[in-house]
Amino acid sequence: MAEITYLEAISQALREEMRRDPRVFLLGEDIGLYEGAFKVTKGFQKEFGPERVLDTPIAESAIVGVSVGAALMGMRPVAEMQFADFVSCGFNQLVNNAAKVHYRWGGAVPMVVRLPAGGGMQAGPFHSQMMEAWFTHTPGLKVVVPATVPDAKGLLKSAIRDGNPVLYFEQKYLYRRLKGEVPEGDFTVPIGKAQVLRPGTDLSVFTYGSMVHFSLEAAQALEPEGISVEVVDLRSLLPYDREAILESVARTGKALIVHEANRTGGFGGEIAALIAEEAFDRLDAPVRRLASLDTPVPFAKTLEEHYLPNAGKIADAARELARY
Numbered sequence: 001m002a003e004i005t006y007l008e009a010i011s012q013a014l015r016e017e018m019r020r021d022p023r024v025f026l027l028g029e030d031i032g033l034y035e036g037a038f039k040v041t042k043g044f045q046k047e048f049g050p051e052r053v054l055d056t057p058i059a060e061s062a063i064v065g066v067s068v069g070a071a072l073m074g075m076r077p078v079a080e081m082q083f084a085d086f087v088s089c090g091f092n093q094l095v096n097n098a099a100k101v102h103y104r105w106g107g108a109v110p111m112v113v114r115l116p117a118g119g120g121m122q123a124g125p126f127h128s129q130m131m132e133a134w135f136t137h138t139p140g141l142k143v144v145v146p147a148t149v150p151d152a153k154g155l156l157k158s159a160i161r162d163g164n165p166v167l168y169f170e171q172k173y174l175y176r177r178l179k180g181e182v183p184e185g186d187f188t189v190p191i192g193k194a195q196v197l198r199p200g201t202d203l204s205v206f207t208y209g210s211m212v213h214f215s216l217e218a219a220q221a222l223e224p225e226g227i228s229v230e231v232v233d234l235r236s237l238l239p240y241d242r243e244a245i246l247e248s249v250a251r252t253g254k255a256l257i258v259h260e261a262n263r264t265g266g267f268g269g270e271i272a273a274l275i276a277e278e279a280f281d282r283l284d285a286p287v288r289r290l291a292s293l294d295t296p297v298p299f300a301k302t303l304e305e306h307y308l309p310n311a312g313k314i315a316d317a318a319r320e321l322a323r324y
Contacts (some may be wrong), residue, residue: 007175009182010114011040013156014078016186018048021076022105024160026053027063028080028114037082038116038175039150064090064113068098068116068165071111076160083127084169091134098165099140108163112149112156118210118260119308120173125296129207132263135167136238136270141240141282142191145169147212149180151235154189162191171210178213194241196248202232202322203285206245206271207318208234211258211309218314238269245271253284258314263291267323285324290317 004012018024025048032045045053056063060081081087083288087094094113101107119128135141142164145230146152148178152170159166197212198219205215212233219229232248234240249255253274257268268289275287290309298304 003179003181003264005176006149006151006152006171006178006180007038007040010152010156010170011125012182013153013160015044017048017157017160018044020186021160023074024274025052025054026075026080026224027056027066027083029056029058030066030171031080031275033056034294036080038172040250044272060086060089061093064098067111067113068093068101068109069081071165072101072107073100078112078114078160080114081116083123084117084131085126085129087113087115087282090122094135094141094167095138095322098141100194102164102300103140105248106163112159112166112168115167115169117169117305119292119304120170120210121159122301122304123172124299128297130169130259132167132169132237133261133267134150136154136267137155140165140167141238142236143169144191144236145171147171147174147209148234149178150182152188155182155191158172158191159189163186166191167292169209173210174213187229189235192236192239192241192246192306194235195233196230196244198229198231198234200228200252202228202252203246203256203318204230204232204252204313205256205258206232206234206248206286207258208237209260211260213310214309215258216281217311218318220317221311221315222322225319226317229318240271242274245274248284249275253282254324255283256314256318256321257287257289258309259291260308261291262291262294266291271282285321286320288317290314
């Protein structure tokens with residue numbers, strides 16, 4: 001199997017699902033003629049035509065609203081936010097319309113919103129946020145954050161086939177940095193299932209997205225010190241894999257939660273609460289969180305590096321937790 005990039009895995013998933021199901025169509029800003037801000041949809045309009053690869057006005061409220069309507073009419077729209085930050089303009093359509101249709105009258109809303117998210121690219125405060133916690137607080141939505149190349153493809157295919165609105169957070173930092181192999185043929189990755197990427201015995205790191213790779217790097221660095229770190233990639237945040245989290249804590253007795261989003265109100269607090277409520281008697285140390293600072297994302301490289309978690313910070317936190 002040939003290696004492909006994280007970005008190519010996303011593109012492959014979109015192309016394969018559009019070929020498989022004529023109800024799937026794409027819409028977003030500059031995704032057609034320009035082929036996307038990050039070139040995820042390169043060649044798509046030529047293959048599928050402008051009726052299925054729609055260039056939209058700069059109006060996220062309309063993009064999300066049209067997607068809701070199309071989904072209700074039996075289509076399977078995949079809407080791209082050029083940057084995840086811009087989804088705030090379509091917030092009402094997502095959390096008050098798409099998320100509540102099934103609860104109100106049993107209707108299905110099979111739509112996906114692609115959200116190129118996260119920092120590490122010096123894009124400043126309006127193009128670098130991780131805002132997954134806005135949506136994990138909303139029943140009726142599903143939220144996934146793939147960290148690996150196979151998951152980038154498999155989770156997107158699952159999201160497109162799902163009968164619910166799915167928010168698909170893709171990490172811009174990983175687009176061309178990360179390469180990997182994907183299984184041949186048609187495959188999906190189930191929504192709601194975590195994955196242990198590195199087994200360990202001394203403490204568990206629960207993380208997702210680009211922080212998975214920094215956590216694996218930190219775990220590798222700590223191995224010569226005799227500290228065995230288990231790294232659990234959550235993959236899905238809504239729903240999340242409660243059993244996998246509790247099983248990992250039972251094995252190690254210590255938990256470090258790492259995410260790129262701001263610490264206060266971040267999704268890590270939900271995982272910490274789960275462990276405190278359901279695995280307190282298995283803990284040998286307080287649950288610890290490591291996240292970005294509670295500020296907007298800085299533009300300057302040095303400031304952004306100070307703001308974000310990295311392998312060194314994760315290793316320091318894990319080392320301190322292991323000594324507890």
